[in-house]
Amino acid sequence: MNRIRRALAQSLATKVILSTVLLSLGVVWLTGSALYSRLADGIRSTNLSSSLAESRFAFFNAQYQLALSEGKTPTERRKVLAEVILDASTQGVKESRREILFLKADSNLNTSQLYEVDSPILRQQSIPRELKSAVEKNNDLHYQYGTAYYTSGKSSEILFVGQRINVPGAGRYEMYIAFQLTSQAATISLILNSLFLTGFALLFLIGLITWLVVRQVVKPVREAARIATRFTEGDYSQRMKVTSSDEMSTLATSYNEMALSIEKQISRLENLSRVQQRFVSDVSHELRTPLTTLRMASEVIYNRRDSFDPLVARSAELLSAQIERFERLLEDLLEVSRFDAEVAVLEAVDFDLIALIHRAVNDLKVSENGVDSQIIVSSEVPTVAVKADARRVERIMRNLLSNALDHAEGKDVTVTITATPTEVGIGVRDHGIGLDEASLIRVFDRFWRADPSRARVRGGTGLGLSIAMEDARLHNGELDAWGRPGAGAHFVLTLPRIAGEQIEGRPIKVVPLDFHK
């Protein structure tokens, strides 16, 4: 039942064919039954009138012959009667079987049964009581349909026609002719069968025709759906065929126009973004060579700063520092452009994550002077073997740690490492100024700063966290952030133990354990 319902829901053709066939069934049923009743009635009434005519003649003949036999002996009269009955039973063009009964009327008190003739096969009791009493009432001809009970025990529908007959010297008798209706019933059932057969053939043909017609409509619809699906999947060259000028073709034409316009738009946008990415990448590359020269030149000047007057010396220092900053920014920009162009490649190697984290921490300690914050690394296990891109993971750690130090306000920064067999979580927690809800949403955005008015502590590029996020995603990992104003922030990196595999959970929850509302 469900399958039918699903087939109905899914296929327009099935729906149309089924409803057409069902409606046609109703129409065929109505016309068929009307036709049937008209035909059957016609056959019955023709049969009846011929039967009645024959009967009328037979009764007349019987009455006439018996009237002529007045004055003859009962034996001779019985002979006449036998002839009359034989005549009546063989009379008529129709070969329909008939049985004749010649019975004494109930009102005839003559006890002798001299002239009664029984049918050899039909029982007397078959004659309906109503007919008998009607015949007895007057001289008219009466008929009635009834059931014939045969001596053989069988029964069938039959037409009884009866009339009063006066037998001279013996009083009132009744003659009945029973017309068997077998041939009439056979004709009617033949008609019925033909009607059924025709009806079913008609239904089948209607179904077939509907199917053919529907297919003509559905086929292009299916084709259109297929093409639209391919288009959605990214094959923008797919077009519908326009073969004629019917409604389907109008649809096809407008669809194709839409597809063309979408394709143009997409390729325009793709081109635009490709050009833009290329531009960023080219600019970054082109900047490198002059920057190298600048760098070396400034270094030569910087190294001689002792021999300059203080203003020039300070300028040399500023120049050198800013070139360095410019260089970092360029590197980060290049990295971002690689991510945008989707050419960033993961170079996964086996290494110990704990050792890498310690190295990143030490590097920061070396480079950071004038920061009071301590970085405390705590891990449940001494080593965590991972297969990942060491350069990228180290960069993530460097970015997370320097970000934490930037905002720690001199308080300690804690790094927690928790590993499961499939993934490893690294939490970097600071207890500094923290982040509010609005900032959390934007914290991974490029060049975004929590507080623009706040002075930069170490001259980060503003791309660090966004690159860290991309690096994490490249491993199929995740980078989550948590923060509360005044309660610090918590950045949690979750990486699969083998880069590229799925992470199933977060070994470290982003809401830090030490935070209580």
Added chain:
Amino acid sequence: MPLILVVDDDQDLAEMLGIVLTSSGFDVDLVGRGDEALEVFRNNPPDLVLLDVMLPGIDGIEVCRLIRQESMVPIVMLSAKGETQDIVRGLEAGADDYMQKPFRDKAELIARIRTRLRRTNSDVTGQLTIGDLTIDVTAHEVQRGSGLIPLTRLEFDLLVALAKEPGRVFTRDALLSEVWGYRHSTDTRLVNVHVQRLRSKIEHDPEHPEIVMTVRGVGYKAGGPA
């Protein structure tokens, strides 16, 4: 004074490199085109080549390949691109090292050049045997039987570094600092490419190395004497 050939099409950068190198005590030849580099190289053979990747005429990688065909001189590629593909192609063409523009600082450049010019492993002398190879450290020669195997200076240094302590496992970082003179780097491609190049010269079957063997997840080690 050691002579350095600088091949770079950016005149200002070349001049600046010239100033820095001269002030650090090197002689410098400057060439601006790839197709002119080889001629200058032949006329006045340098002790080291600084080679830019993108050059007019023929590109740096091709120049590197041509120089390598006739000389084992140390070659350091300079790359503004820094894409993995470029670096690996340069190293495969025979470069010993590469530096990405902009250089971290002048000191780094000079340090790298000095490392490449220095005769490494000066602490080791005489002969070493590894597998069926005989290494004459003093003469800078590697022999299999009576056949001489030509190696670049860097390949030789790499082999000696491993062979002087057979069986000891060297991490890639350790090799980087020992052979290339890197103080700190996580770019292990340099090691991988050179180990492959070395293997293709000294191993009977580079796919199944018996002399320079990989220790999975750690690094490399040299097999013992045969």
